[in-house]
Amino acid sequence: MRWNSTATLRLRYAQVDLSDAVIEYPMALIGHHSPFGLPLEQSLDESKVAEVGDRDPSIYVKSIRGVDAAHLVMTDVNLSRCLFVGAFRLDQIRIEGHCDFAHTPRGIFVGRALLPVRWWTKRRVLLEEHHWRAIPFFGQSNARAGWSYVSPSECVGLSPHGLAATYRQLRKGYEDGKDEPGAADFYYGEMAMRRKDRTAPRGERGLLFVYWLLSGYGLRASRAFGWLLLFMTVTVLLMMGVGLPGSSPKQVASGDIPPNLGHVTLTIEKQDPNLALSAKDRFTVERLDKSLQVVLNSVVFRASGQDLTTSGTYLEMLSRLTEPVLLGLGVLAVRGRIKRG
Numbered sequence: 001m002r003w004n005s006t007a008t009l010r011l012r013y014a015q016v017d018l019s020d021a022v023i024e025y026p027m028a029l030i031g032h033h034s035p036f037g038l039p040l041e042q043s044l045d046e047s048k049v050a051e052v053g054d055r056d057p058s059i060y061v062k063s064i065r066g067v068d069a070a071h072l073v074m075t076d077v078n079l080s081r082c083l084f085v086g087a088f089r090l091d092q093i094r095i096e097g098h099c100d101f102a103h104t105p106r107g108i109f110v111g112r113a114l115l116p117v118r119w120w121t122k123r124r125v126l127l128e129e130h131h132w133r134a135i136p137f138f139g140q141s142n143a144r145a146g147w148s149y150v151s152p153s154e155c156v157g158l159s160p161h162g163l164a165a166t167y168r169q170l171r172k173g174y175e176d177g178k179d180e181p182g183a184a185d186f187y188y189g190e191m192a193m194r195r196k197d198r199t200a201p202r203g204e205r206g207l208l209f210v211y212w213l214l215s216g217y218g219l220r221a222s223r224a225f226g227w228l229l230l231f232m233t234v235t236v237l238l239m240m241g242v243g244l245p246g247s248s249p250k251q252v253a254s255g256d257i258p259p260n261l262g263h264v265t266l267t268i269e270k271q272d273p274n275l276a277l278s279a280k281d282r283f284t285v286e287r288l289d290k291s292l293q294v295v296l297n298s299v300v301f302r303a304s305g306q307d308l309t310t311s312g313t314y315l316e317m318l319s320r321l322t323e324p325v326l327l328g329l330g331v332l333a334v335r336g337r338i339k340r341g
Contacts (some may be wrong), residue, residue: 295323
């Protein structure tokens with residue numbers, strides 16, 4: 001198809017394939033929510049169409065491959081079956097209204113991979129990611145895990161690098177439209193594909209793995225706060241066990257008194273904190289309270305002022321380094337989901 005002027009298509013019960021279409025002027029593809037009207041305020045009888053189709057009046061866009069999407073506007077259409085990889089200037093496409101994308105598989109899946117039990121947080125994905133993840137690796141297919149499997153011939157050219165570029169352009173389009181919460185899933189997909197790209201440096205993929213594990217690329221607040229709670233719990237237990245001294249160290253003054261009782265110089269020394277407690281005496285309510293004070297102050301990057309053993313001092317330093325970072329990642333994730341442009 002070649003569109004040499006502006007056009008608006010309002011459709012129902014339709015599947016649209018725009019592959020290699022030439023769109024030189026703005027073209028809008030709009031899903032029509034109600035039956036088309038006829039004269040005398042009558043509605044078009046759609047019963048025959050519904051019987052032939054799948055009774056779903058939505059518009060299913062099947063592909064925009066090879067399309068310069070700068071002039072394309074899609075409103076209230078279903079993109080769960082749409083192929084995006086291969087389109088041009090996707091960062092300028094306008095996707096408005098309620099447009100459904102494909103989603104990650106639902107539920108928990110058991111397989112034979114390194115992690116036999118897998119589950120995915122619900123997010124919008126491209127159909128091509130479904131196809132790529134379902135490609136058999138080492139003789140195993142992920143199709144059983146809920147990803148949509150297609151024949152290998154239809155996956156030619158699919159790669160994490162290409163998928164990351166497509167996600168990046170869609171993310172930029174949403175961000176330019178001041179819809180940063182809507183761009184979050186595409187940012188997640190971009191980072192996930194970068195992490196899966198074996199052509200990228202191993203160090204970069206390692207950093208992305210840690211970023212994903214701790215906070216889901218700064219988008220999963222529950223994951224970041226969960227790690228923060230775990231780190232705090234472990235730190236409190238270690239503080240009670242080896243971090244707090246058995247008693248507060250006392251200051252000792254030492255010096256010599258001259259025979260003529262003249263000027264006296266005293267040296268005040270503080271004893272090194274010593275654990276010196278039996279195992280059963282370390283886990284008490286009093287020590288729990290002190291440990292909580294140390295850890296909570298570390299979260300907000302403050303010194304507790306408590307007397308600590310050598311092990312406790314290093315624990316506090318580690319806590320002040322890691323726990324504020326996890327708190328920041330959790331806050332960043334919440335902000336990314338509610339921020340308005």
